[in-house]
Amino acid sequence: MKIRSILSKVMPGCRCWLIVFLMSGSFLWASGQPVLRFADVLTDNMVIQQNKPFTVWGKAGRYEPVKIEADWLKTTLVVQANDQGDFVGIIPVPRVQPGDFSEHTLQISSGTAAPVVLRHILIGEVWFCGGQSNMQSPVGDILDGKTEVAKADYRNIRLFNAALNFSNTPLDYVKGQWVVCTPQTVERFSAVAYFFARQLHTTLNVPVGVIFSGIGASAAQAYVPREVLAADPLLDSAYLQPYLTSEKSREVIDGGFSFEKVTRPFLLYNAMIHPFVRLSIRGFCWYQGESNRNERGGYTHLMHTLIRSWRTDFAQGELPFYFVQVAPFFWDQENPQLADYAFFREAQANILKLDNTGMVLTMDVGEAKDLHPKNKKPVGIRLALTALHRTYNQLSVMYQGPQMKTVTFDKSTALVTYLPETVAGGLRTKDGSAPKFFSLAGADGMFYPAEAVIVGSQVKVRSAKVKRPVALRYAFTNYAVTNLENGNGLPAVPFRTDSWREQK
Template sequence: MRGIVIAALLCVALSGYGNIRLPRIISSNMVLQQRDSVKIWGWADPYEEVSVTPSWGPQTYKATGSRDARWEVKVATPAAGGPYTITIKGKNTIVLDNVMTGEVWICSGQSNMEMNAQKGLQDVKAELPSAHLHNIRFFHIPKTTAPYPQDDCDGQWAACDSITLQAFSAVAYFFGKRLSGELNVPVGLIGASWGGTAAEVWTPDSIVHNDPVLEQAAAKIIPSGMCPYQPGYAFNAMIAPVTPYAVAGAIWYQGENNTGAANTYKQLFTAMIDGWRAAWKKDFPFYFVQIAPFRYRVKNTGALLREAQLQSTAHYKTGMVVITDLVADTNDVHPANKHDVGLRLANLALADTYHRKGIPFQSPVFNSMRIRGHRATITFSHADKGLMIKGTTATEWMIAGEDQIFHPAEVAIDRHSVIVSSKMVKAPVAVRYGFRDAAMGNVFSREGLPLAPFRTDNWEVETE
């Protein structure tokens, strides 16, 4: 008992030497989500009084350090603007300056999200001389892992310029630049990506380990010397620390490293999305990129993964951009065109989240099939202005009968629908479009967005 009393007295005595501290994500140059109740938090001595005073209004927010030395306040943010200061006082004083309010997005995935000017991307290199964009701010989280969720991470907020842009995600930059320009607001981009990672690594480990199907799929991940493979390890160190930070939504570019278990990707991916939303306590929009055409070593695994991604769009407040036309070399898993990927993600967010009108943002997707005689008529969603072929003949269309043998098809566009047939198939049963790993079809909406690959059957697909 005496030892407990002495320990308690020492704790109280030592507390007089503490200073209030902030996580790295709360710093000068940050962008706070506009018109929201955002959390400002940190650490202080137990029962230490902390005050937070933003310069945009007269109100001061107060908190008291908890027994475990934590404190937090909820601060009401104004409409987009700045720069502001935020003064935080306890036993010491911290002044955050050059703070903006605007739109904040988390940008994550594997190598195609990670790639930047330092990786040789010409489209973002061309931006460097004119990249001094005060209204775009980056928070880059370096590659880190942890077996348990962390409450802080490395990184610092920085305004976009010719130096900071070089190491930041090109997709995220082009996304943010388009949003900032169209909405005329500051945009904060939190970058957390790692080439070669599977989605399990970005998913809270409890989600994987509490589901036998997902746990079995995770066990098949082949460890690499370049990246983690344990479920939750990237989430714990690179996502969990920023989940108290208010965001508008997330963009995601990943999937190539899950092609070996495409049959469980929809279940995993949608569970990951739910896990992130639960961690943020917000059902924010989640927009992602369908993986690009590429010649995978195991046949049809890329086609099946793209199918799983398309199926995932049925999940609440999600959206997908198709990029089958943005590939110059199907032997390169890293397509060089990141400008148009970011632009399509931004257009999706502008139309779906910010309700801007007149922006083409959805690729046509399969809706229904009707068979009459030897012809199959396919209809599509998001093709209100009609379809078109780029080139003289539609490619990547296949048709099969009950024998499940697919033959190249003849195609005719009937404004909103496609009529498919083949002399080799007298009684059609199934149609496929672009259902190969490296397929680059040439049917588009009249607005110029590529038709999403699809199949009408659910037959077993050869993956040898």
């Protein structure tokens, strides 16, 4: 054969028993089987996003035609692989009716290769969840985790857990597979993502697929593409250049974890976000921030950049991005007046200035001395309530806690009025006591704890130490675990009326 004679010249003395042969334009492995496979994120048991074009991609022989067949389509799509064997095809996906949990198949075939079939596919809603440890925390480790695991038998919820990896260059592959939600598969899966999916599934009555791709201790810059960081002078100088000029950037990158490694720019984007960008999804959920807690406006800008870059890369329009504000925590400093973490939460709240974003609160379910509070169920449910109202147009679903509209000062009293749509069912406290964590300041800028009382849908606040208040803050300290909520049990939003600079 010509191939053997060529190789014998290139590799003298080689017996060539494991030669890769070319046949009909396809690469043949030593086993004699042609190359043909779906992309890693396309597996049995997956959920395909309804009512959107769906991209099918993978590997075939060089220049080979690839047939793509779905059992919901009457026609076959034929595409051609390129010179690297990569193929991409786009097929339509119908809208499903509530209660339709029909399983489907998707098949690819090419040349002499045996057809490859994905089975037990559902059509429904798909969401991508990312972040650090509070998003990663599994169902088995949370409050009432054993009970929740035991009843997590939802055959029409599907889960994808991406394996940790890092890369200097964007990857198209990722380790993981779609699995049916059962007590066995959910135990080590993200609790926030699971409860989010469960609430959507039980409310919409359609299949729901949820992906978790993230890692504990990770910083936001790790999830932003290198070229995006380089194009932004602020982000380039703050994150990219310090890394590229360090010894760390010259290390061989592998998949091993370290607390430092998960803060390096762009490595997690390349390995854990980029492999999914062709997948059709409904939107994103994000719970991260603890690793960037010493940042302020820079973090807001970083997150705006992350969101825009993900939307660009997924190329499905202005996808919704719903995120969780970090929970109260004392950071080993037992001083109830410290507010540096509150200023970071304010920087998170400023992410909302970007269109089609939403923020979920954790002020009432945090634990002052636990960075990883165990009560994760309300967090996932609140993300789902936000999606139901904002994305699925279920306007009767309440998703916001009491949000300050105005504060007026009359002599020694401050009166807080809330946006009417956020106090449906009225104001109350979850423990029946007076509202906590209001503080007042006079012209000297010194804040003092204040007494608060609910009056209808307003709150009156006063402090014996502040005769002429000019500023009011609510839950604007590091570890205030709050009790003020509306009739739907959603916590009041922290705020401050002043614009005074943070005291370092």
